Amino acid sequence: MTKEPKRKSIGATRNPASAEAILTAAEQVLIEKGYRGFTIDEVARRAKAGKPTIYKWWPNKAVLLLDVYLRQKSIIFQNTGKFEDDLVAFINAILTNWRETPSGQIFRSIIAEAQSDETSRAAVTKFATDRQAETSFLILQGLKRGEVCASVDPIGVARWIGAYLWYQLLTDRLSLTTDELRNDVEILLAGLANKPPS
Amino acid sequence: MTKEPKRKSIGATRNPASAEAILTAAEQVLIEKGYRGFTIDEVARRAKAGKPTIYKWWPNKAVLLLDVYLRQKSIIFQNTGKFEDDLVAFINAILTNWRETPSGQIFRSIIAEAQSDETSRAAVTKFATDRQAETSFLILQGLKRGEVCASVDPIGVARWIGAYLWYQLLTDRLSLTTDELRNDVEILLAGLANKPPS
Amino acid sequence: MTKEPKRKSIGATRNPASAEAILTAAEQVLIEKGYRGFTIDEVARRAKAGKPTIYKWWPNKAVLLLDVYLRQKSIIFQNTGKFEDDLVAFINAILTNWRETPSGQIFRSIIAEAQSDETSRAAVTKFATDRQAETSFLILQGLKRGEVCASVDPIGVARWIGAYLWYQLLTDRLSLTTDELRNDVEILLAGLANKPPS
Amino acid sequence: MTKEPKRKSIGATRNPASAEAILTAAEQVLIEKGYRGFTIDEVARRAKAGKPTIYKWWPNKAVLLLDVYLRQKSIIFQNTGKFEDDLVAFINAILTNWRETPSGQIFRSIIAEAQSDETSRAAVTKFATDRQAETSFLILQGLKRGEVCASVDPIGVARWIGAYLWYQLLTDRLSLTTDELRNDVEILLAGLANKPPS
DNA sequence: GGGTAATCGAGACGGTACGTCGTGTCTTTCC
DNA sequence: GGAAAGACACGACGTACCGTCTCGATTACCC
Structure with a gap:
């Protein structure tokens, strides 16, 4: 030794x-x-x-946690040519990463820590906003290819996706099958509203 | 004295x-x-x-927190006759409640607490699932009135809504204007996908 | 069952x-x-x-302890005809009893308890005094047989013996051999003072 | 202020x-x-x-108590030239110290504490043994001056004296007059045994 | 190239909260 | 009215962590 x-x-x-x-x-x-x-x-x-x-x-535990989280490897966008597949792949990559690496545990801790402290929460909120901007690239990709409705606000959608991801993490639902995930994504894509047959 | x-x-x-x-x-x-x-x-x-x-x-802090939360007054479903309005009113009522009463702070703490402890998380996850079941009544209401697409899974939608609510709470976005909220809801209702003019 | x-x-x-x-x-x-x-x-x-x-x-723990102690069987005086043997046997019987039955542990607890509380201490002191009176019978026996110096105060001696017993109990010296014990008793019997050869 | x-x-x-x-x-x-x-x-x-x-x-309460006790001022041996007087003075000094300073209360607590815990008791027993060694100096002093019988075991005697002191403390008999004390000491010095006139 | 000045490890410190245990008092219900 | 059962307010237990501090050693930088 x-x-x-x-x-x-x-x-x-x-x-x-x-x-x-x-x-x-x-x-x-x-x-x-x-x-x-x-x-x-x-x-x-x-x-x-x-x-x-x-x-x-x-100075804060939250700062240290964020630093630890950021050392983890990040997600790379897919581009399969089909928007729905890209979106499913993206979400799946994040969920898998959270499930199979320490990242999930770490990020969970970050969110928890942020709820106790005002400045920590601000930092996490900013982090979330930044990620939404990244995610919106995916939407813009789909929009450019004409797969996404032009009237849609990319940041707004990114927020829905971020919300979905956090919720899955915080309620221990990281182990979805691809089908389950695709079903959830389908809802967002198709919308709730009953479209009258035109 | x-x-x-x-x-x-x-x-x-x-x-x-x-x-x-x-x-x-x-x-x-x-x-x-x-x-x-x-x-x-x-x-x-x-x-x-x-x-x-x-x-x-x-036995747990989380259990105590949940009990405290449940003592707060609960949200009553609206029935305006229009699904979109009902949904907006429902979400708005919760956000307002979280913003203007201690409930928000309490529920934030519940989520934080749940991240430290496996059993606490289970309790909170169960609570969340129960709320999704309640929320799905709203969806079913809309479905009965033909405003919601029949192929939609009410629980799945309720999950999206729950995710949205948690996210707003956790990232300090409780002070939306009704218009902002309506915009967000609109995305869920209409869906992302570009519908080809038939 | x-x-x-x-x-x-x-x-x-x-x-x-x-x-x-x-x-x-x-x-x-x-x-x-x-x-x-x-x-x-x-x-x-x-x-x-x-x-x-x-x-x-x-009402007190000390009272309960004393009651427990008093339920234990008591020591019977020996009468071998020789004062020293009687005394050694008496002391040995008590030490053995303390060592081999719960009595020792119990009495130790009583003494400890008595140090915290004034009235408990009075009770224990009274108990000790009573025992001294009993012990002094042994001395009187020896005195009657002419083995003990007439000028000696029986109660005073009983006190020395009581002190010796307590001390052995409190400092974990209950396992003396008979020889060790006899040596200790010898000191008390013969006295320290150097007797000039008359 | x-x-x-x-x-x-x-x-x-x-x-x-x-x-x-x-x-x-x-x-x-x-x-x-x-x-x-x-x-x-x-x-x-x-x-x-x-x-x-x-x-x-x-680590133990007993250790802290012992430290507190040891901070109190210690007893100084007398040397009046007469063994009996030295011994009476020694015992009297300790009893007086216990009676008139906190030392008595403290030492009582130490003994009580020691009865609850094996390791504490060992510490106190060691302390007692050390004190016996000190006390035996007094005996040796008397022995050197020819006032104490040569065949006497100094440690054994010191133990008798230690026992006497503890007993007086534990049974609230710290307020003896010098005469009472001298009587008790006399017993130890002269011994019980009836010395036949030679 | 010698004197700061900042950084490091180590760990003691005053606090505070933890979750458990024991105390002695109380009330209800059963005999 | 005695006895079981057990809840209650209280407070000590011994441990863990917090964030701050002081130390002595160890360089890097600046004069």
Whole structure:
């Protein structure tokens, strides 16, 4: 076993190794013990870091959580040529990612944390809004191809999709079959309203 | 100052006065100090109740929160004769209630709490499912009147609506104008898909 | 398994079966869990008695403890014809009894309990004084036989012996060999003072 | 009123000011409220210290009590030239100290506490043994001067004296006159046995 | 190239909440 | 009216975490 050299200060500048160790430890703790066990003490212990070091760079737990979440790999848009398939693939990718990687647990924790603290909530809300903008690209894609009704507001739709995703996450419904998912998407696509046969 | 008689046991049976005092205190604490300050200790202090009494009847914090939430007045369905108006009124009533009464803060806390604990989450998920069943009455109403497409799954729609409501709550978007809300509802009603002019 | 009939009230008079059950339960609890685990709750549970019943008849824990102690069998004086042997046998009988029956544990608890409470201490002190009077019979026996110096105060000696016994109990020295004990007794008998050869 | 600066950590090392404050508070609580009121909570409150700080350095209540006891001033041996006088003075000094300072109350509590817990009892027994060793110096002093019989075991005698002291403390007999005390000591010095005139 | 100045680990500190247990009082219901 | 049953207000238990602090060591930067 190689003698692991103790990590020390590297002088009057931030030690990236520490930051890295802290984020990794935070992620591990979150996976292993969940949000309940996600304490600064435990992260510091795991990272072999001092608590003040953590507090210095991540003043809130929410900020640290967001940083951990952002280190996760992001979703890549599909372009199959058919809007419905793209949308289903997109949602499915996110749900699968949440289900099969720590991301789901992490994001759940972020949302929980944000409910206790005004500024955290603002940060998460901003994050959500940014994601809506990204999602709206997908809508615009469909709109450009004439598959989406021109009168539709892309951001508004992105909000519906974001809402759907959060709800699935928060109510433990990440394990849908593709058919179930396609059914749900179908509702959004076709709309509720009874269209009179023209 | 009138000497307030201390609340005592009323024998080997649950004292409703205590339950009442605890729920009231819990609500007050939640309003005044938020979820962060919502501790069993504080509730017990405020209610002049023993902590064991609280733990006896509400094993989880989530359960207590749900009980507090359920004491709030509930939403009554509208029936204006037009499905879209009913739906908008329904959503608006909930959002307004969340915005203008403690209910919003309380329910936010419930969702947060549920993310820390498996059993709490199950309880909240069950609650959500029950509400979807209620909401689906609205859909069925519209369906009976022929305003809703017959092929639509009422529970599935109720889920979309629930998702929308939670999302608005969790991302601090409770103060929509009626027009904004109507726009959002419109998307769900009309659907995204471009309907070719037949 | 015979269906054990639940013990009920026998009307407006003290139920001796309850008293018996409580004392027995108290003794068992003390043996099994020690003084720390000796709680009224536990005794009530074990005796299948209501707590108020216990409090009614034994207002203090110390009183209950004393009652339990007094149910134990008492020591019988020896009379071997030689004072030293009688004394050693007497002390040894008590130490053995304390070591091999619950009595030691019980009496230890009584002493501990008595230190917290003024009236309990008075009760125990009275008990100790009574025992000294009994012990002094032994001294008088020796005195009558001319083995004990006539100028000696029997009660004073009984006090020394009581002190010795308590000390052995409280400092976990109940397992002396007879020789060790005889040595200790020898000191008391012969005295410290250097007797000049007359 | 001068704004008292809050006591803080002084880094990763024990803060003596805290230790001091805790011991002082513990002593005060014991004096004012007795052993019944001597709770870690109360000590922490009084010392303005956190409970974990107390538990960190004093794992048992008995250990804390012993530390409090040891802060009291100790007894100084006399050397009057006469063994009996030295012994009487020694015992009297201890009894007086127990009677007139908090030491008596404190030591009583220590003994009581030790009866509940095995490890505490071991600590107290060790303390008692150490004191016996000290006391035996007094015996050796007398032995050296030829006042004490050479065949006597000093530790054995010290044990008798320790027993006597504890017994007086535990049975509320701290207020003896010098004559009463001298009588008791006389018994130990002269011994019980009837010495036949040679 | 020597003296700041900032960073690091470590961990103690005053607090506060946790969830459990025991206390002694009370009331209801049954005998 | 005694006894069971058990709920109640209270408060201590011992533990965990919070966010702050002080320390001594360890560089990087600036004069």
